Amino acid sequence: MIPVRMMRKMVWERSMNKLSRGLSSSQIRKPRSPSLVSLDLIDEWSSTFTRSHSHPIQKSTNNDTARIIDGRSAAEEIKSSIAIEVSRMKESIGKVPGLAVILVGQRRDSLAYVRNKIMACHEVGFRFSIAELPESCTEDAVCDALSNYNKDASIHGILVQLPLPQHFDEGKILNVLSLEKDVDGFHPLNIGNLAIQGREPLFIPCTAKGCIELLLSSDVEIVGKRAVVIGRSNIVGLPTFLLLQRHHATVSIVHAYSENPEIITREADILVAAAGVPNLVRGSWLKPGAVVLDVGINPIEDPESEHGYRLIGDVCFEEAVRIASAVTPVPGGVGPMTVAMLLLNTLEAAKRALCFT
Secondary structure (H helix, E strand, O other): OOOHHHHHHHHHHHHHHHHHHHHHOOOOOOOOOOOOHHHOOOOOOOOOOOOOOOOOOOOOOOOOOOEEOOHHHHHHHHHHHHHHHHHHHHHHHOOOOEEEEEEEOOOHHHHHHHHHHHHHHHHHOOEEEEEEEOOOOOHHHHHHHHHHHHHOOOOOEEEEOOOOOOOOOHHHHHHHOOHHHOOOOOOHHHHHHHHOOOOOOOOOOHHHHHHHHHHHHOOOOOOOOEEEEEOOOOOOHHHHHHHHHHOOOEEEEEOOOOOOHHHHHOOOOEEEEOOOOOOOEOHHHOOOOOEEEEOOOEEEEOOOOOOOEEEEOOEOHHHHOOOOOEEOOOOOOHHHHHHHHHHHHHHHHHHHHHOOO
16 A cells, blocks of 8 residues: 555656656746646555544634735736747747637626637737627537637637527537647546546646646645535536546535535635635635635626626635635636636647647
8 A cells, every 4th residue: 555645745756757847848837737647546445544644734824814826926927938938839830829719698707708818818929719609599500610610720729618508508519629629628528538547638627727726836735635626517616526536635526405515615625616606605614724716706796896897706705814724816816827727728739739849
């Protein structure tokens, strides 16, 4: 049996070796997330298994206030490095990565997400294209737009802005998407490979990938820790659960039918809130010293705001900062990292398609 401490050391060494090779071969500042296959270890159990090597996360002692995990600055650093790599690509082969978005309907949150993606593409030098379709359009119209982008050699990444209106079959539409251009990571083969040890998806879903990157860049230990994900959507909850598991956390999911969810979340060293319910998670739901990643982006009416609304998370931030050791704000936490991971996935897709190293 491999002791827990040795297992953590092996995972850390593999991660660092992978990171070092990536940094020496390119100008881009790669995320700290290693390849998933490099993390895979054989589970060996014995009757002498104990938790003697477990070290709980310590509560912040900085005036009893949690450390704020600044996703915006981390994303800006990654985007700056991507821009350098795009410039190198343009000078070397005269081409740049291309990202296409298919937007169905006029959901306010979806419009905000797409607006952020357009700005981010301009910042790093990507080509950007968008197909805007009315909510009343047919599934065939969405599939036709997807097929056109699949054939477009100047487009290396395609995403369908989710969620789609309820009358659409998301699975059917995502099956049309070219696996090599699925930079959102939602294709069934990408999700399947994320779930299976020994497999490596072409792309990891951006929000889940951004959450792990924030944990690693904040020096939060994942191996052996108890993690709870609130929400089980295909977009965030499920891939985050799978990715935390691949990083050897002990993971539970809380959903709308869970009994006593606050009892489950109070066991979490790492809590990822992705339910889409404003201020669902109160201070009483948190284990002292927990690390809290708030994925929720909920618009609430605010006449004094420029757009007539402001964004709040799934976690009651004012209460969480008094209990947690570290917490992401909304906005400025997971959101910017999601966009940065989308850009990184698109860059990788372009390099693969253009055989550029």
